[in-house]
Each structure stands twice: as C-alpha cells, then as structure tokens.
Amino acid sequence: MNDSTEPHTDDEATAADQxxxxxxxxxxxxHIFILSSAGKPVYSRYGCEDKLVTLxxxxxxxxxxxxxxxxxxxxxxxxxxxxxxxxxGPIILVSVSRSKESVQxxxxxxxxxxxxxxxxLTLTQVTRIFExxxxxxxxRLLTGSERLxxxxxxxTENEPEFTMNSVCCLPLSSSVRETxxxxxxxxxxxxxxxxxxxLITGNRLITLVRLKKYHLKPxxxxxxxxxxxxxxxxxxxxxxxxxCLPNFDSSGFxxxxxxxxxxxxxxxxxLLTVDKDLFFPLSAAKKNIVKVLRRTQCLxxxxxxxxxxxxxxxxxxxxxxxxxxxxxxxxxxxxxxxxPYHTTESANELLKQYEEMHSAIHQVGAPLNxxxxxxxxxxxxxWVNDNFEIYITFKPLISxxxxxEAVDKILKWIQKEEDKLFMLNMPTF
Amino acid sequence: MxxxxxxxxxxxxxxTCNINIDDTRIKLQVWDTAGQExxxxxxxxxxxxxxxxxxxxxxxxxxxxxxxxSWVKELQRNVEExxxxxxxxxxxxxxxHRKVGREEASQYAASIAASYFESSALTDTGIEDVFLxxxxxxxTLSQDKLVxxxxxxxxxxxxxxxRLTSIPTGENEKPPLCC
Ligand SMILES: Nc1nc2c(ncn2[C@@H]2O[C@H](COP(=O)(O)OP(=O)(O)OP(=O)(O)O)[C@@H](O)[C@H]2O)c(=O)[nH]1
Ligand SMILES: [Mg+2]
Numbered sequence: 001m002n003d004s005t006e007p008h009t010d011d012e013a014t015a016a017d018q019x020x021x022x023x024x025x026x027x028x029x030x031h032i033f034i035l036s037s038a039g040k041p042v043y044s045r046y047g048c049e050d051k052l053v054t055l056x057x058x059x060x061x062x063x064x065x066x067x068x069x070x071x072x073x074x075x076x077x078x079x080x081x082x083x084x085x086x087x088x089g090p091i092i093l094v095s096v097s098r099s100k101e102s103v104q105x106x107x108x109x110x111x112x113x114x115x116x117x118x119x120x121l122t123l124t125q126v127t128r129i130f131e132x133x134x135x136x137x138x139x140r141l142l143t144g145s146e147r148l149x150x151x152x153x154x155x156t157e158n159e160p161e162f163t164m165n166s167v168c169c170l171p172l173s174s175s176v177r178e179t180x181x182x183x184x185x186x187x188x189x190x191x192x193x194x195x196x197x198x199l200i201t202g203n204r205l206i207t208l209v210r211l212k213k214y215h216l217k218p219x220x221x222x223x224x225x226x227x228x229x230x231x232x233x234x235x236x237x238x239x240x241x242x243x244c245l246p247n248f249d250s251s252g253f254x255x256x257x258x259x260x261x262x263x264x265x266x267x268x269x270x271l272l273t274v275d276k277d278l279f280f281p282l283s284a285a286k287k288n289i290v291k292v293l294r295r296t297q298c299l300x301x302x303x304x305x306x307x308x309x310x311x312x313x314x315x316x317x318x319x320x321x322x323x324x325x326x327x328x329x330x331x332x333x334x335x336x337x338x339x340p341y342h343t344t345e346s347a348n349e350l351l352k353q354y355e356e357m358h359s360a361i362h363q364v365g366a367p368l369n370x371x372x373x374x375x376x377x378x379x380x381x382x383w384v385n386d387n388f389e390i391y392i393t394f395k396p397l398i399s400x401x402x403x404x405e406a407v408d409k410i411l412k413w414i415q416k417e418e419d420k421l422f423m424l425n426m427p428t429f
Numbered sequence: 430m431x432x433x434x435x436x437x438x439x440x441x442x443x444x445t446c447n448i449n450i451d452d453t454r455i456k457l458q459v460w461d462t463a464g465q466e467x468x469x470x471x472x473x474x475x476x477x478x479x480x481x482x483x484x485x486x487x488x489x490x491x492x493x494x495x496x497x498x499s500w501v502k503e504l505q506r507n508v509e510e511x512x513x514x515x516x517x518x519x520x521x522x523x524x525x526h527r528k529v530g531r532e533e534a535s536q537y538a539a540s541i542a543a544s545y546f547e548s549s550a551l552t553d554t555g556i557e558d559v560f561l562x563x564x565x566x567x568x569t570l571s572q573d574k575l576v577x578x579x580x581x582x583x584x585x586x587x588x589x590x591x592r593l594t595s596i597p598t599g600e601n602e603k604p605p606l607c608c
Contacts, residue, residue, distance in 0.1 A: 121467065142467070143467075144463075145465070145467065232432075232435055233435050233442065234439065239439060239441065239442050240440050240441050241440025256440075258439075258440075276474065279443070
C-alpha cells in the first residue's frame with residue numbers, strides 16, 4: 001500500500017508478479033503482510049501489495065489448507081526464515097522474518113498491527129464489512145492508515161516499550177505531576193462522559209487521568225503514542241478524531257480532542273470521551289488547563305524535564321545501560337543510549353539482545369528467573385521476580401560480584417527516585 | 430505556513446480566523462475535514478450546522494475535481510439552510526501539470542451558484558481571497574432572516590461597529606487527493 005503513482009500497464013503487470021524476486025524487496029529482514037480471509041491483499045510493509053498478489057494467494061492457501069483439517073497454522077520454519085501467522089476473524093496477518101525473533105515476539109508484533117487496524121475502524125465495522133461482502137477490498141478504508149502501521153512497526157523495533165509491554169513516564173517531581181493532574185481534573189469537572197485525560201510528550205507519559213473503574217493497558221497507550229507521533233498535522237491546530245482502543249473497547253470509537261499545549265511546550269493533550277458532540281466544551285477546557293499550567297510553571301517544568309534525558313546514575317560506572325519494569329504499574333525505565341550504543345545500529349543491536357533475553361526468560365512452558373550471559377562486547381543480566389523485571393548491560397570484563405553490587409545500586413537508586421520516575425497513583429475524574 | 434511534509438489530517442482540524450470587512454468584524458470557525466475514506470461518515474457532524482463550505486480540489490488531479498462534485502451533491506441533499514459555496518482549485522504553482530481547466534471548473538462553480546477561486550498553498554497565493562469571499566457571503570446570508578444560526582451581535586462601545594459570528598462553523602471540505 002505504499003504510495004505508487006505510476007500507472008500499471010499490461011507489461012508491468014506481468015513483471016509485477018515477479019516483483020518479490022527482486023533484490024530490492026528481498027533485502028528486508030522483516031516482512032509483514034495483511035490479507036483478508038478471502039485472499040485479498042490489504043497491506044505489505046515493503047513494496048506495493050498490488051504487485052504481490054501471487055504471494056498473498058499462497059499465504060491464503062496455506063491458512064485455508066490447515067483450516068480444512070480443523071486446525072490453525074501458527075508458524076513455519078523455512079531455512080533461515082520464520083513465517084508466523086495470526087488469524088483474527090476475517091483478517092490474516094503474516095510475518096516473514098530472518099532476524100531470529102521468537103514466534104511469540106513476532107506474533108505479538110502482528111497483534112499490534114491488528115490492533116492498529118481495529119483502532120482506525122473498530123472491530124464492529126471490520127466484522128460487519130466482511131459479513132456483508134467476503135470479497136471486500138479493505139484497502140479502501142485503510143488508505144492513509146498504512147503510514148500508521150509502518151510507524152507502529154518501526155516503534156516495535158526501535159523502542160523497548162513494545163517488548164516490555166509497558167510505558168515510560170517523563171521524570172517529574174511528584175508535586176508537579178500532581179499539579180498537572182489536578183489542573184486537568186478541575187478544568188474538566190463539569191464535563192460529563194469524559195473517560196481519559198492524557199498528557200504525553202514524545203513517547204513519554206506525563207499524566208493519565210481516568211474515570212473511576214476504567215483503565216488503559218500499555219498496548220492501547222502505545223496506539224495513542226503512535227497516532228500522535230505519526231501525525232505531524234496535529235501540531236498545527238486543534239483536532240477532533242475518532243479512535244478505537246481495542247483493549248479498552250474494540251466495539252466502538254472514543255472521540256479524542258487532540259492538541260499540543262502551546263508553541264513553547266510541545267506536550268500533547270488528549271481528552272477522550274464517548275460523546276461525539278463534546279468538541280467545544282473540551283476545547284474550552286483545554287484552554288483553561290493551559291492557563292493553569294502556565295501560571296503554576298508546569299509548562300517550564302515539562303520543558304526542563306524534556307531537556308534532561310534519563311541516564312544511568314554517575315556512581316554506577318560498571319553499567320552501560322538497563323531496562324527496568326515495575327510490574328504493578330506496567331511502567332518502565334529506559335535510560336538514553338550512550339556510547340557505545342549511541343548509533344542507531346548499535347542501539348538496535350542492543351535492543352535485539354534485550355529482546356532475546358526477554359524471550360528466553362518468558363519462554364512459554366519453561367520460564368526462567370535469571371539469565372547471566374557473556375559476549376565479547378558486554379555482560380548482560382536479566383532478572384525477573386514478582387515485583388519487577390530488570391535487564392542490565394554491563395561493561396565487559398567485570399567480575400560477578402561487581403555486577404551484583406551494581407544491580408543493588410540501581411535498585412536502590414530506583415527506589416529512592418521512585419516518585420519522580422513513575423506515576424505512582426492514577427488520578428481519577 | 431506551508432510544509433511539504435505535513436501529514437494527512439486525522440479526523441478534523443478546527444481553527445478560527447478573524448476577518449474585517451468594512452466595519453464588520455467576522456469570526457470564522459473553520460473545520461478542515463480529513464479526506465481519508467474512513468472519516469467520510471463523520472462529515473455530517475461538521476457540515477450539519479455550517480454556513481459555508483470551501484470545496485478544495487487539486488488542479489493536477491481530475492479525480493479530486495470529480496470528488497468535490499459528489500461532496501456538493503451530499504451537501505445539497507443534507508444541508509437545509511442556505512450555504513455559501515466556494516470551489517477552490519489548489520496548486521496553481523503546478524500550472525504545467527494542470528489537468529482541470531479553469532474554464533471547466535468555473536463553469537461548474539457557476540452552475541451550483543458557487544464562487545470560483547484558484548490558489549496555491551505553496552506560494553500562499555489566493556487563499557486570503559477565498560476567506561474574504563466566504564466572509565462577505567456570510568454577511569449577505571445573515572441579512573436573510575432564514576438563517577437562524579448566524580448571529581450579529583451589537584457591539585460594546587469600544588469594539589468595531591458590527592460583529593458577525595458564525596456560531597457553528599464554516600467548513601472546509603477537502604476531497605481526498607488521490608483516488
Ligand atoms: N505544489 C503544491 N503542493 C501542495 C499545495 N497544497 C498542498 N500541497 C501538497 O499536497 C499534499 C496534500 O496536501 P494536504 O494539505 O495534506 O491535503 P488534504 O486535502 O488536506 O489531505 P487530507 O488531510 O488527507 O484530507 C501535500 O504533500 C502537500 O504538501 C500547493 O499549493 N502546491
Ligand atoms: Mg488535510
């Protein structure tokens with residue numbers, strides 16, 4: 001579904017079928033496809049899905065062949081490639097990867113892609129469309145949303161939050177965070193049917209105010225982050241858009257008032273409601289929120305926090321980098337990548353290693369508590385207990401006891417800074 | 430400010446713009462609606478109470494010109510109150526790639542009692558005229574007692590003589606740029 005403006009001629013159509021034989025297309029390590037259960041192409045991460053019709057046919061055949069014996073195809077190991085299938089009602093998702101992820105990991109990634117589709121259409125609409133016409137060309141409704149899927153896939157590969165199934169918060173003193181939450185609560189106090197008030201910046205959560213009894217899972221928040229960071233156009237005006245959060249309610253849309261706080265504070269506020277006529281009250285509420293935040297110097301506090309990226313504490317010299325997840329809140333810490341992981345390639349390489357450790361620890365059927373591994377460039381430790389998960393990258397050539405000492409220091413530091421690093425309570429309207 | 434990399438509109442964007450015509454100050458409330466098919470069903474929410482519609486197409490892509498024709502039909506079917514209509518052919522900076530003639534477009538505009546404009550967002554040409562025309566069209570409408578939702582407010586002594594507020598919204602229909 002990538003932009004392709006060239007007209008198709010018959011000659012090209014013949015060549016087109018051989019498109020997946022080209023080196024340009026083959027060089028990618030992680031292909032993702034979406035098709036309908038009738039075999040109609042919906043999306044291909046690389047190349048134009050129109051030119052891959054034959055390939056989609058094969059995928060559909062594989063799925064239905066196994067379905068014929070009342071079974072469901074999950075994965076195929078083919079030489080260096082792993083093919084993973086995810087079947088969700090009328091939609092089939094397929095991942096073909098050469099980069100050694102686990103089946104679980106690829107299947108989770110496909111679930112994210114599926115959730116993105118549901119997020120723009122709702123499950124109700126997807127189901128109804130295919131009930132009415134099994135042969136429906138879903139691309140009609142997804143035009144323009146390919147970019148959201150592409151953006152989400154990049155996120156799953158370049159950020160640790162996907163693997164860790166959690167969100168990162170912007171570090172802020174608890175009193176500032178509380179002032180922000182209270183501003184949202186008080187400015188919206190007269191508005192009925194407001195479900196969530198969310199303030200984010202980049203992929204960081206500043207605060208989340210919710211209606212009592214309602215919660216948002218990290219995967220739904222990731223879809224919100226994806227929509228905001230994938231849509232430059234939000235920066236130019238106030239916006240009003242439907243959005244479905246599949247793990248909150250896959251059957252319908254919430255309506256979101258989306259706007260950046262101010263030219264001098266690039267945090268994005270989302271006010272989510274079930275009432276589609278609430279734009280103007282929410283627009284007024286937003287203006288008041290900004291007034292309060294400016295008066296209480298919260299805008300400055302946010303800007304200051306944005307300028308100070310999280311880093312490994314100075315006194316822990318033996319540690320390059322770590323990931324920490326608090327299980328209770330599904331919030332995590334990921335310090336900025338510094339040398340030797342400052343390049344995109346080296347950072348992604350490290351993420352891949354975390355991902356492998358994470359997969360090994362969470363192996364279905366044989367989960368582990370602890371992994372300790374040496375390579376020629378680093379020592380890595382993964383440790384999971386009831387309260388947290390931690391993955392640490394040490395400098396090479398460090399003794400085990402030094403490692404243990406460092407783990408201890410990190411945990412103590414986190415505990416000390418806890419109320420700044422995390423959102424400890426989830427305020428309600 | 431023009432940017433080549435601005436992403437598609439998601440849902441709809443809202444902004445206001447103030448225009449002075451003679452002694453009348455007009456506040457336009459504008460919805461810029463998304464062209465993506467998945468948002469199409471939301472459109473009535475925005476035009477339901479509108480007093481004006483800007484129908485913008487791309488002069489280098491005939492399919493966008495056809496698309497505004499179906500928007501016009503939809504508006505005619507669903508909006509009861511009189512509506513100021515402006516048809517706008519955008520991207521005049523790409524004159525060499527023009528596929529929809531000025532003549533054809535302005536004739537069509539005349540046939541639906543719309544004004545016709547051409548503009549370029551890239552070079553910022555012609556856009557102001559569109560909003561001016563919209564605003565003056567709405568002043569005329571407000572004098573027509575049939576339009577209930579256009580409000581003319583009596584000013585305070587220190588503000589401009591007459592103020593016209595479009596309570597709901599002017600509306601910016603943008604057809605999808607690609608078919
Ligand atoms: N050359 C040129 N390009 C333009 C002009 N106006 C818009 N574009 C380009 O055309 C493309 C689409 O413009 P948008 O403003 O996003 O179009 P839209 O109708 O609002 O699209 P949706 O938001 O999806 O409804 C972008 O790449 C713009 O940079 C113009 O006057 N001249
Ligand atoms: Mg737009």
